[in-house]
Amino acid sequence: MELKKATGSPLPEELRHVVVFAYLYGPFPTVVGSAADRTLLEAAHLALRRKLEGRSDAFLFVLWGGSAHVDAEVEAIRAYGFPDADIRIVAAELRSSQAQLLVEHGDATPEDSEDEVMEVVRQWLAKEHPAALPYPNGQYPLDSVWWMGFEHGDDHRLPASIEWGFSVEAFAGQLPCSQRRRAQTWLAVVEAVGKKDWSTEPESYLTQQRGSVLAAMLSAWLHDFEAASGNDFDGFDEGGAIKALAIDPFMLGYKLACVESRSLEELCHEYDCDLDGLSAVALRLTIEERTYGLHRALTDLFGGTAMLFCSLYWSIWPKPEMPMSEAFAHLFNDCSHDRLAELSGPWRFAESGVWEED
Helix, strand or coil, X not given: CCCCCCCCCCCCCCEEEXXXXXXXXXXXXXXXCCHHHHHHHHHHHHHHHHHHCCCCCEEEEEECCCCCCXXXXXXXXXXXXXXXXXXXXXXXXXXXXXHHHHHHCCXXXXXXXXXXXXXXXXXXXXXXXXXXXXXXXXXXXXXXXXXXXXXXXXXXXXXXXXXXXCCHHHHHCCCCHHHHHHHHHHHHHHHHHHHHHCCCCCCCHHHXXXXXXXXXXXXXXXXHHHHHXXXXXXXXXXXXXXXXXXXXXXXXXXXXXXXXXXXXXXXXXXXXXXXXXXXXXXXXXXXXXXXXXXXXXXXXXXXXXXXXXXXXXXXXXXXXXXXXXXXXXXXXXXXXXXXXXXXXXXXXXXXXXXXXXX
16 A cells, blocks of 8 residues: 555645655755755645635754755745744764764764654653644645644644533543543534534534533544554543543433433443433433544544554554655555554544444
8 A cells, every 4th residue: 555645635724734854865945946855845835825825834844964055045945935944954863873983084974874863753742842743644745744733723722613511621631641632622523524514503502512512422432442452551531531521411411312212220220320321321322322423524534444553553653764765655554463463442442433442
């Protein structure tokens, strides 16, 4: 399986791209009119156009510092006109003793720096863009892209289409540990999935409750992906989610009546609870009933099963040690028994949206 060139799928309004370009091989600045030059011109044009629309994407350029023309390379990057770009020179940040000796003696090559590039990218994402989610289906051309993702445009506020009934911190507490720093980004995904149903009365209490239920559904779904991936350390707690996300008991009662025809006595007996515990049961049954619709919406938003799978898988185990297109091929073309066994569970979950424990 190969990762095709970006399809140009637009991101929801509240999200912005985070893109890493790495130039470790061949001459830079690029030759005018070359494929690399056109790629950067297209990317800079798109970035400026999106900025004019109020969406400021973020870029990192990683350059090989073994070159004697680093200053010229930096100026060449700036000349493209990217509105928000950081530049890192790899040789200036090498930390391994072997790599430092190579640089000091003038024998360093780009091949010596790939692990260091991974570390530079990892640190930049952790410090500058901790909420970024890997996303191989962005609007920017994939030529020369080392890593691409998206994040919520403002880490300090909630998506603004509705009046949310909870804080970012409360939502983060319901997510799997691997996703908590991305709470704002996942809330923007919740908004993108549910907004079409909220447009008529975005400030109503009913819309707020719909948002809370959908946020709980997404959290439970992400916990299931963790479980399917063998990374399940803190399962989803319906009772905790009801409190944290301020889900109204009347809303849960209505949802329960929509999906369940059994009597209260039968439900209490089935789930070994009293009336106080039926709220959690109602949320669980609601999530089970609506999982298909949520999965379909997420698949459409991410651009297909493979893209959704990669975003989720790489968000748990981020290893940007190679360009994203190569990482995609490496992930899917390794047919060893161990790799197939490792990926079978999470892939089946990303494909069906339902986790069934073997």
